[in-house]
Amino acid sequence: MASRRRILLLGGTGESRALAERLVTQDGVEVISSLAGRTEQPQAIPGSLRIGGFGGIDALARYLAEERIDLLVDATHPFAERISENAADACRRSGTPRLLLRRAPWQAVEGDRWISVADADAAAYAVPGLAERVFLSVGRQELAAFAPLVETWFLVRMVDGPRQALPLARCEVVLDRGPFEEEGERALLLEHRIGALVTRNSGGEATYPKIAVARALGLPVVMIDRPAFNAAETVTSVEDALAWIAART
Ligand SMILES: NC(=O)c1ccc[n+]([C@@H]2O[C@H](COP(=O)([O-])OP(=O)(O)OC[C@H]3O[C@@H](n4cnc5c(N)ncnc54)[C@H](OP(=O)(O)O)[C@@H]3O)[C@@H](O)[C@H]2O)c1
Incomplete structure (x- = not known):
């Protein structure tokens, strides 16, 4: 019998978990999911799991x-x-075939009031004058960019509570994990009298409801565009990733 093909799945997203769930049911493949270890209690993932950074490009190539x-x-x-840049370099060195599974970005539709910006610093620059109370839906590392906005009150949502004080003068933290529903997002924005939203263009359905609610309420959305990243082989869905893998196993 032919040996099973070993797949390293760099994860931390709903798509990676969905792909792992599909792959473990297939003969001929063995899936090892890899997480950075950012969340204290990650959701269960079928198949093998390793947690923690590899230690850079060389270490990943060695792995x-x-x-x-x-x-x-x-x-x-x-x-x-x-991690995506490290994976690209490590695979190039080791000759390992690599696929990028990346959900498509959201597109503005009629009624959206998006202000598109390149990064968190530009988003912070765009906020004053938009609203006094802002739902700040960005990564933990990006919060510091908003520290100078001492007049603005921020609502920040996180999966785990912060281990140290956030770098924001006026804020409240809510703990929650997606996927989110429109009804809950509407209640959250109304309860906190939110006047504007800052978010990254993550794409996908799990966190889109806040965008739909902002549109319905007529709120401006400061939308941080994705960093440019080129990969030769890219798909946007789990189904297409399965087809790519099937063609190589
Ligand atoms: N950025 C976000 O907003 C966001 C949102 C949802 C989920 N996530 C997930 O959280 C993880 C960390 O995000 P980040 O923005 O901190 O990443 P990052 O800045 O690209 O990565 C920082 C370092 O964390 C380690 N790392 C990241 N992802 C890893 C993985 N899947 N397996 C093993 N090591 C990993 C790598 O360490 P070494 O160099 O030591 O290998 C990497 O150099 C990612 O897996 C991502 O999918 C991120």
Whole structure:
């Protein structure tokens, strides 16, 4: 019998979990999901799981060789730039085929009041004058960009409570994990009298309801565009990722 193909799945997203769920039911493949270890209690993922950084490009290339990885699927979050760049370099060095599974970005539709910006610093620059109370839906590392806005009150949502004080003069933290529904997002925005939203263009359905609610309420949305990242082989759905893998197993 032919040996099973070993797939390293760089995860941390709903798509990576969905892909792992599909792959473990298939003969001929063995899936190892990899998480950075950011959330205290990650949701269950079927198949093998490793947690924690690899230690940079060299260490990841070494891991690919030592673990005899046949294929790498990078299904990390669109704003997790470093790991995607490291994976691209490590795969190039080791000759490991690599697929980028990246959900499509959201597109503005009629009624949206988006202000598109390139990064968190530009988003912070755009906020004053928009509203006094803002739902700040960005990554933990990006909060510091909003520290100078001492007049603005921010609502911040996180999966785990912050281990240290946030770098924001006026804010409230709510703990929650997606997927979210429109009804709950509307209640959250109304309860906190939110006048504007700052978010990253993550794409996908799980966090889109806040965008739909902002549109319905006529609120401006400061939309942080994705960092540019080029990959030769890219798909936007789990089904297409399965087809790519099937063609190589
Ligand atoms: N950025 C977000 O907003 C966001 C949102 C939802 C989920 N996530 C998930 O959270 C993880 C961390 O995000 P980030 O923005 O901190 O990433 P990042 O800046 O691209 O990565 C920082 C470092 O974390 C380690 N790392 C990241 N993802 C990893 C993975 N899947 N497996 C093993 N090591 C990983 C790597 O360490 P070494 O260099 O030591 O290998 C990497 O250099 C990602 O897996 C991403 O999919 C991120």
